[in-house]
Amino acid sequence: MSDPIERPPAPWDYAPAPESREIVRLQDRYGLFIGGAFVEPKSGRFFATIDPSTEEPLAEVAEAGGEDVTRAVESAREAADAWQGLSGTERAKYLYRIARRLQERSREFAVLESMNGGKPIKESRDIDLPLAAAHFFYYAGWADKLGYAFGGRTPRPLGVAGQIIPWNFPILMAAWKLAPALAAGNTAVLKPAETTPLTALLLGQVLQEAELPPGVVNIITGDGETGAALVDAAVDKIAFTGSTEVGKAIRRATAGSGKRLTLELGGKAANIVFEDAPLDQTVEGVVNGIFFNQGHVCCAGSRLLVQEPVFEVLLDKLKARLDTLRMGDPLDKNTDVGAINSKVQLDRIEALVASGVQEGAELYQPSCVLPERGFWFRPTLFTGVSQSHRIAREEIFGPVLSILTFRTPQEAVAKANNTPYGLSAGIWTEKGSRILWMAQQMRAGVVWANTFNRFDPASPFGGYKESGFGREGGVQGLAPYLALDQEAS
Amino acid sequence: MSQAAPIARVAPGPVAVPGDAARLVARSPAVDAVGLEARAASLAARSIKLDAKRFALELAIRCMDLTTLEGSDTTGKIVALCAKAVRPDPLDAAIPPVAAVCLYPQLVPVAAQQLRGTPVAVASVAGGFPSGLGTLEARLAEIRAVAADGADEIDIVLNRSLFLGGRYAEAFEELVAAREAAGSRHLKVILETGELGSYDRIRQASVLAMASGADFIKTSTGKIGVNATLPTALCMMEAVREFHAQTGRAVGVKVAGGVRTAKQAIHYLVAVHETLGMLWLTPERFRIGASSLLNDVLMQIDKGATGRYAGADYFTED
């Protein structure tokens, strides 16, 4: 060869591979799902819900006012006795039915989830929907086995659960909330997030198809005021997933009320890489840890702590990997990073990233082309980050990774735990004893070793410290929905 | 898409001395099996359509080592195979020839004669294929013989007995000797990954073979139960990427055994694309060793062109 340097040939561009939207039949308007039927809101108000990747409106959704919230809670209350009165096996069968219908309609749900929330179809199709169905399956099996769950204690349902869920995993969070509540014999009022109401409303149809008794689940759409009204309503239990700020407000609002409360709040997880880590898989875990669902993940590994000897090599690998991420149409089957969920969230991410630059951290972004309309933010790495920077302390809830270094395991532990949050942590090392020691030291509710962002209905999830309290998933996830009377020993 | 740095041409030959072999193996990074397989699965989930698919299908042909490695292979079989290699689809001249035919040493002269003046290379297995456990002298003699008979490319096997027994320096020395014996011929080292037992071992063997001066590392002989798999190939690609970053030498990857469908071939191409970049999407650095794959690729090309599903009767057996 005469030319000593070989240049890359023209790129291999993957042709667009959009999942069809045909499977989704949207209504122009959606009412509230109360008492087993979709009803007009007494508030008389509706709001538009959009596709964040195009800013195009998708439908109008009812905004539940105070009266509507009351009506939904009353509906749940009226249904409670009969629902509790059913045998566990009967309740289980309803939950199995819901799980099955969710599986059968999963493509439709996945497409709608990506349309309304901006997440890549490959995630909604391969993760959100299968997990949502799995949660109903898992807890269906508990409904007639509650007596075996907590030895020496007699379980009783609490009554009516008010459940407020976030916009990052709309249908999955609905499943996380409803499945254990219903299995435990409670009835529920579910309040989906303002920006992502559509799959929850579609779930209302599934509940009808499953012939779930009217009132056992009520779904009310609206904004933060609707949520606040639900917190104040005559419910026995509040389960909330969302920001720490709102979680604290709910804690204050329920002070002294005797309402049972579980909170699944924010995080600022450390993902810790030791020099002996399997680096190529670590890169995948780091990418999955922070860019999964555009970083709209409370347990995202948003602080990367790298042991100094492998800092350079890991950074090079990460940058190269970032360049391969495909950003764009959430419904394209090859999209890795979708749209930011809302303008509000985009503004917040942009402000925090600006603060990172201003505070002197070094920014890296791949040069991918962004669509003209919709809400987008490039996958972003920050190096030269110190613990005191805002981007190392505040939850960004976006595709932004802050990279810090450490020298010793003790330093890694100190830095990892040096946050008011405590939801999750990641550990990457080949040394078994170090994994177990690190896992022990982490003040976090979920520790992923040599993996990240894995979820399962059998696996309890929830935080330490300001990341909240209570667990969702597993046998431990039943406890927040039960009163447990001590039996005499 | 990912682009590695432009490739600088580096003179062939080992980049380490035998004394380094054990250190190379020990320093080879760990591989997490579950993470690797998850990544491979995500690459396999890419949806390659339309023009992108047509590009991939043609590339699969251009990167193909059309292979027959049967005890029953005859001159007649090789003549037919060579014809198919040069002109895969008699009805469509736009279909490119494959990269090489791959066969046993005794049949090299037949193929060399058939392929003279065509762009298709002659590749021969050698060096005591498939076990690699003949005497070293005999194995090296075989390599020299096929080179003399007109093989452009030589596919040899790693001595798994030495490698798995921890005798890395000896295994390395054998590879270096084979490199010398092959001279300027394109040397592919088969790791026989199905016998190595773990991805860590596959990565170690990859490093050992690359350091010995191999032009390609290759997954399998096709003669045991476990052949190329996407995670295995991905593991080797990651080793190649790291080796390139450290030494500047761009080693190729060949997957062989069990690749029968266009869909599988596209998975491998996507893995190369997103792991090593466009510079590896060339027959110089990526090969698929296969026998029945070619017709499936042709059927897929036909489907893309005509919009209807094809049938086996419309494509030549060989």
Added chain:
Amino acid sequence: MSDRLPVRRTAKLFIAGMFPRSESGRSYEVLADDGRPLAYVAQASRKDLREAVVVARAAQPAWAGMTAYNRGQVLYRVAELMEGRRSQFESELADAGAADPARGVSAAIDRWVWYAGWADKIGQVSGSSNPVAGPYFNFTIPEPTGVVGIVAPPDQSLLGLVSRLAPAIVSGNTAVVLVSETAPLPAVSLGEVLATSDVPGGVVNLLTGRTAELLPWLAGHMDVNAIDVTGVPDDLRVEVETLAAGNVKRVHRAPHADLFDDAAQSPAEITALMEFKTVWHPVGA
């Protein structure tokens, strides 16, 4: 003998295994149920509380780091020591107006015994290995939440205190306790028991003083992970739970039960002040 002047007791705080006076220099008089003056006890200030939290935080990792077997033995020894001083506890309970002081002391001692045995069992009973759908080993273990603030029930000054304290510390938490304001002497004596036991200094910190004065500082403290509000009077409940929101404190209130009943002790009282940690690891060769 009758003309002998008795040596009066000076009841002090119990912090870090030592008995300091309040940094504020304050004390208050404790009266018996029948109005007799019994003693002066230290009246803790918010600064004493702050110091107690610092001490409890510092002591927590080592206490949690002991083997569960060892923690169980240490707490069982508390029961042994109380048994040896039961006459003192009985007389203090009698002074506080207990109907049956002997029964109260016995129940308190037995409660220590019951909870001590949980030390190396709570993880087995409430932890789990979780059959996730994938190549991962996944397990959940309960861990202590950290520093627990306890408001001891104002009545049942000994059994009430032990019923809150034992389940809090058996898992490896450390505690800062606001003891009964009106009948603090059994708590002071418990501090003396703890000081001579093998419970490391700082694991239990007992503050005598005005509950209403100290409670907001405890509830609002950002380095206290959980608060047991079983002893919080109803009129302070809203304020306490509101302040607890500041750092998302776990707020626990024990169910109403007759403290002498077996139903008043439960592993749920232990796990209420614990966190569940779930660990994932791939399974692959």
